Amino acid sequence: MVVMYRNSTIPTGAMTPMWTSWGRLLSIETPQHPFRKKPFLSTNGTILATGNLKSYGDSCLLSNGTAFSMLFQDNILAWNPQSGRLKVEAGVLLDHILQNFVPEGWFLPVTPGTKYVSVGGAVANDIHGKNHHRVGTFGHFITSLKLLRSNGEAIVCSPSANSNLFQATIGGLGLTGIIDWVEIQLIPIKSSLMDVEWLRFEGIPEFLELNTASSHYDYTVSWLDCTSSKKGKASAKGIYIRGRHHPDPSCLSIHKKPYLKIPFNFPDLTLNKYTIGMFNKLYYHHFPKHKKGTQHYDPFFYPLDQLIDWNLIYGKRGLYQFQCVIPFKHSLSTFQTMLDIIAASGQASFLSVLKSFGSIPSIGLLSFPEEGLTLCLDFANQGIKTLTLLKQLDELVLAARGRRYPAKDATMTRNQFKQFYPNWNTFLAYKDPKISSDFWERVSPQ
Amino acid sequence: MTNLDPDLIQTIVVLGATSAIAKAFIRQCCNAQTKFVLVGRDEEALDAIKSDLIIRKARSIETIVADLADCFRAKETVQAVMARCSRVDLLFISYGILGDNAEALKDNVLTQEIITSNFTSVACLLSEFTPIFEKQKTGSIAVITSVAGDRGRQSNYIYGSAKGGLALFLQGLRHYLSKYGVHVLTIKPGFVDTPMTSAFKKGLLWASPEKIARGIRHALLKKKSSVYLPGFWKWIMIIIKLVPESIFHKTKL
Numbered sequence: 001m002v003v004m005y006r007n008s009t010i011p012t013g014a015m016t017p018m019w020t021s022w023g024r025l026l027s028i029e030t031p032q033h034p035f036r037k038k039p040f041l042s043t044n045g046t047i048l049a050t051g052n053l054k055s056y057g058d059s060c061l062l063s064n065g066t067a068f069s070m071l072f073q074d075n076i077l078a079w080n081p082q083s084g085r086l087k088v089e090a091g092v093l094l095d096h097i098l099q100n101f102v103p104e105g106w107f108l109p110v111t112p113g114t115k116y117v118s119v120g121g122a123v124a125n126d127i128h129g130k131n132h133h134r135v136g137t138f139g140h141f142i143t144s145l146k147l148l149r150s151n152g153e154a155i156v157c158s159p160s161a162n163s164n165l166f167q168a169t170i171g172g173l174g175l176t177g178i179i180d181w182v183e184i185q186l187i188p189i190k191s192s193l194m195d196v197e198w199l200r201f202e203g204i205p206e207f208l209e210l211n212t213a214s215s216h217y218d219y220t221v222s223w224l225d226c227t228s229s230k231k232g233k234a235s236a237k238g239i240y241i242r243g244r245h246h247p248d249p250s251c252l253s254i255h256k257k258p259y260l261k262i263p264f265n266f267p268d269l270t271l272n273k274y275t276i277g278m279f280n281k282l283y284y285h286h287f288p289k290h291k292k293g294t295q296h297y298d299p300f301f302y303p304l305d306q307l308i309d310w311n312l313i314y315g316k317r318g319l320y321q322f323q324c325v326i327p328f329k330h331s332l333s334t335f336q337t338m339l340d341i342i343a344a345s346g347q348a349s350f351l352s353v354l355k356s357f358g359s360i361p362s363i364g365l366l367s368f369p370e371e372g373l374t375l376c377l378d379f380a381n382q383g384i385k386t387l388t389l390l391k392q393l394d395e396l397v398l399a400a401r402g403r404r405y406p407a408k409d410a411t412m413t414r415n416q417f418k419q420f421y422p423n424w425n426t427f428l429a430y431k432d433p434k435i436s437s438d439f440w441e442r443v444s445p446q
Numbered sequence: 447m448t449n450l451d452p453d454l455i456q457t458i459v460v461l462g463a464t465s466a467i468a469k470a471f472i473r474q475c476c477n478a479q480t481k482f483v484l485v486g487r488d489e490e491a492l493d494a495i496k497s498d499l500i501i502r503k504a505r506s507i508e509t510i511v512a513d514l515a516d517c518f519r520a521k522e523t524v525q526a527v528m529a530r531c532s533r534v535d536l537l538f539i540s541y542g543i544l545g546d547n548a549e550a551l552k553d554n555v556l557t558q559e560i561i562t563s564n565f566t567s568v569a570c571l572l573s574e575f576t577p578i579f580e581k582q583k584t585g586s587i588a589v590i591t592s593v594a595g596d597r598g599r600q601s602n603y604i605y606g607s608a609k610g611g612l613a614l615f616l617q618g619l620r621h622y623l624s625k626y627g628v629h630v631l632t633i634k635p636g637f638v639d640t641p642m643t644s645a646f647k648k649g650l651l652w653a654s655p656e657k658i659a660r661g662i663r664h665a666l667l668k669k670k671s672s673v674y675l676p677g678f679w680k681w682i683m684i685i686i687k688l689v690p691e692s693i694f695h696k697t698k699l
Contacts (some may be wrong), residue, residue: 034640037490072466072640075498100501435635 019067022311023056023383024318025410026438028063035091036070040178046436047176051118053092055125056321057410058438059173063437067290068178070120076100077181079314084186087141089122090179091225095255097186100296102254104256106186107297109141115255115302120179125407126367130219130243130301137369139170140360141185147177150434159363168430171173171364172408175264175303175440177432191250194219194300196243198291200284203235204332204354210240212358217242219300224352226377227273229339235444236339238354239287241299261308268315271380273348314380321408322349322393323368323376325357330400330414336395338375345389349377365423365430376408388409406439417443455505457531459483461514461523461539461571464491466640467567467590470659471538476502483530485510485523486541503639514541515563518577520570524578535583537575537664539568539589542609550604557604564608569615576619579628584668587623589616592635595634599699613672620671632672653667 020027033039035049046065053060061067073091080086086097086105094108101107110129115126128138135141146160147169155177157166165328169176187443191399201207207222207375222240229236311319326334335354342349353376358368379386397404403420404412418424424445436444451550456479458469476499484507486492492509494544499507508530510594512523520667526568527534592600595610612663613632620630637652659676674680686699 060633074469075494077494077497079501145538241452 001358002247004284007013009411010276017063019053021056021058021060022054022280023321024311025320026058026061028061028319028438030062030065030067030145031067032067034072035178036071036263036318037148038321039364040068040148041150043435048152049090049120049174049357050062051091051121051124051434052116053115054114054121055405056057056319057408058442059125059406059440060410061438062262062436063438070178081204084188085183086186087089087181089118089181089184091124092119093117099254101186102189102192102297105188105190106391107189109185109297110135111136111301113302114305116305119182119184120174121184123170123179124172124174124211125361126364126369127407128357128369130221130355132360132369133220133356134218134359136360137171137362137367139363139367142170143183143185143360145169145182147407148180149177150432156365165430167363168365168427171219171362171443172427172430173366173437175431175435176438178436189245189252190248190255191246191292192297193250194243194297195246196241196293196295196300198287198293199240199242200237200287200289201240202237204335207238207240207354208332212239213240218244221327222354223262223283224348224354225284226339226342226352226373227277227280228284229336229343239283239284243295245297246294255296255302255305258308260306262310262312264312265316266313268380271314271347271350276348276405278348279350293349304399314378316382316383318391319381320386320410321376322379322390323374323405323408324393324397324402325368325370325372325374325405326397326400326402327370328356329373329400334396334400334402335373335375337396339394341396342389345381345385345392346381347386347389349379352377365427366406366421368403368407370403372402404444409439412439412443414443449627450507451652455479455481456535457481457483458531458536458538459485459527459531459534460538460540461485462539463495463509464488464539467635467638467658467662468540469495470539470655471540471662472499473502474656474659474663476504478495478503478505479502481506481508481531483508483510483527485512485514485527487511487513506644514571515543515567517557517562517567520567520574524571524574525599526577534575534578534580535584537570537579537585539587542568542590542592543605545605547604559603561608564605565611565615568612572619573616574624579623580626582628583626584628585627586631587619587667588633588662589617590626590635591616591632591634593683594635597687597694601699617672629666629669631662633662633665633675634673634679634683636673 019032033394043066048062048067048072050060051070070091073089078087098115112127112129122138126137128137145155147155155162170352199210201210222238224236224238252378355374357372357374359371362369396417399425458475462468463632464486467660482504484492488510494509496509509570510526542564550560561657562641591613592609594606599608615634616630623630633659639652652674
């Protein structure tokens with residue numbers, strides 16, 4: 001017996017080995033081992049491969065079974081500096097890719113709002129970014145990947161080889177097998193700076209106007225003050241942000257390490273509708289009507305990464321995320337109703353994000369993005385009160401033929417899953433029988 | 447590869463190269479002047495590390511698949527290493543197992559496994575390397591032991607005694623090799639946040655493998671004899687060592 005070095009001197013029993021996801025709604029005690037092929041194949045019972053546990057709900061948790069952490073699998077396997085093709089093990093974090101390849105003039109083709117997610121997780125959730133309207137999802141930039149199935153098979157899939165399994169794996173929530181490595185196409189950049197514009201808007205119609213006028217910008221997103229919405233009026237205020245990589249050669253500096261850390265759970269009262277309202281007002285007025293500037297990619301893409309463990313601000317109770325996409329024709333009315341319902345509930349979302357998804361169809365059978373408007377909200381967990389609100393919002397999503405995002409979900413029901421993801425039936429054929437997650441146990445059609 | 451400028455080019459031999467601390471250390475040492483000889487048991491994992499180091503522009507990387515815990519193979523392993531490099535600038539030993547103390551009490555095969563992996567096999571390998579360093583009259587040896595080796599505790603004394611024995615062995619080796627100008631470093635890490643301990647609740651005492659690796663590089667540069675990593679463990683262990691037995695026996699450490 002050699003190799004894995006463990007310097008823990010405290011017996012395992014002395015500390016409770018608990019783990020949780022980013023929403024911190026549920027803590028579980030399932031053993032979590034670093035991934036090794038042999039134990040993976042010989043483990044009895046259900047298994048799940050996990051990454052950096054940044055999903056908000058329970059798609060990265062497994063209460064009954066064995067979890068294998070992929071974070072130790074963090075080697076770069078191949079790199080072609082001419083073409084920008086990068087082959088990495090699944091546990092490599094996006095942070096790691098930026099650190100190594102930004103200085104060479106390459107950037108992630110699609111990036112979410114945090115760089116601390118693993119490549120395996122990025123594939124499993126077919127993540128999207130601020131450039132969805134132009135380029136689609138992360139899955140569109142995967143040229144091939146290797147899947148380890150629990151029956152011992154190792155299958156390389158790509159858009160052309162084993163393409164059905166490839167489509168099931170992109171956005172497949174890690175359920176089709178363990179992702180061993182992934183080959184990604186990076187995009188060239190000349191500078192680590194971004195040219196950015198911030199524009200104030202009032203009401204979703206104004207947002208839509210700006211959005212149409214900004215479709216040629218590579219990256220667009222908007223921040224919404226959901227506490228500013230007045231009943232019946234489409235008046236929610238927000239800041240529209242659009243940007244692109246600075247086109248002229250300049251510094252290719254990488255991001256700095258985060259320097260602020262939330263040290264402990266804040267009291268539950270920290271975030272309430274009054275403090276949230278106040279914060280949002282201050283933030284809104286921080287920007288003039290129209291502002292232009294340059295910014296490093298780090299604050300542009302990853303504003304919250306500056307603050308380690310920011311989820312502790314929500315207190316011990318944890319938080320629910322809610323992200324849905326609604327087709328364009330229903331989105332205006334649906335979102336306005338949603339904002340009214342949220343205001344009436346007395347709850348408030350601290351960070352609300354509004355963005356349009358483009359028409360490029362997602363590759364994955366269970367990929368979340370589809371053409372329309374996506375709204376992302378978060379709510380501190382106030383028990384039944386929050387669950388009731390989420391239920392009301394869900395009904396609106398269903399009525400508008402939209403869908404919710406599993407990576408940010410903790411409440412979806414079996415029926416809702418079937419309606420949100422009509423490809424579920426096709427997906428079942430590719431699911432690995434030994435792999436599951438708490439999310440899957442909750443929604444899997446039986 | 448011809449060795450054009452021996453003063454600049456470093457050869458680093460790592461025994462247990464796939465461990466979290468070793469990986470972090472290797473990456474930090476990697477540059478165009480570094481030649482690596484990496485030894486471990488998991489061929490696939492070694493190959494992955496090799497690819498990673500090629501992209502990080504290491505001068506050369508050799509891998510050897512070997513069961514380091516097998517004492518009878520120590521000679522063979524060292525010969526395999528020396529067949530791939532003319533000299534060793536740094537020998538880094540980072541393998542070992544924690545084992546389960548309670549289980550080992552029921553089955554002495556496990557006790558033997560813990561002692562062999564963490565102590566006997568390391569001692570055999572070091573003894574095989576000793577004449578090489580004697581002849582070289584230069585170079586460093588850095589070995590990972592543990593804070594657990596400083597005082598025997600009811601929960602962990604089999605592992606602790608093996609690591610403590612290893613620390614004592616290294617102290618003697620340091621004495622012996624000092625007249626040959628060879629530096630021997632004893633590394634005593636505390637809690638390290640590796641994926642294997644990802645299930646543990648992390649507190650202030652935990653450190654990342656990257657931080658430990660930086661500490662090791664610093665200690666090597668300063669030619670330290672022994673180092674606690676992170677440094678505050680020195681003070682914790684002074685206190686733990688000072689607690690009288692009568693009080694210590696009341697604890698569950």
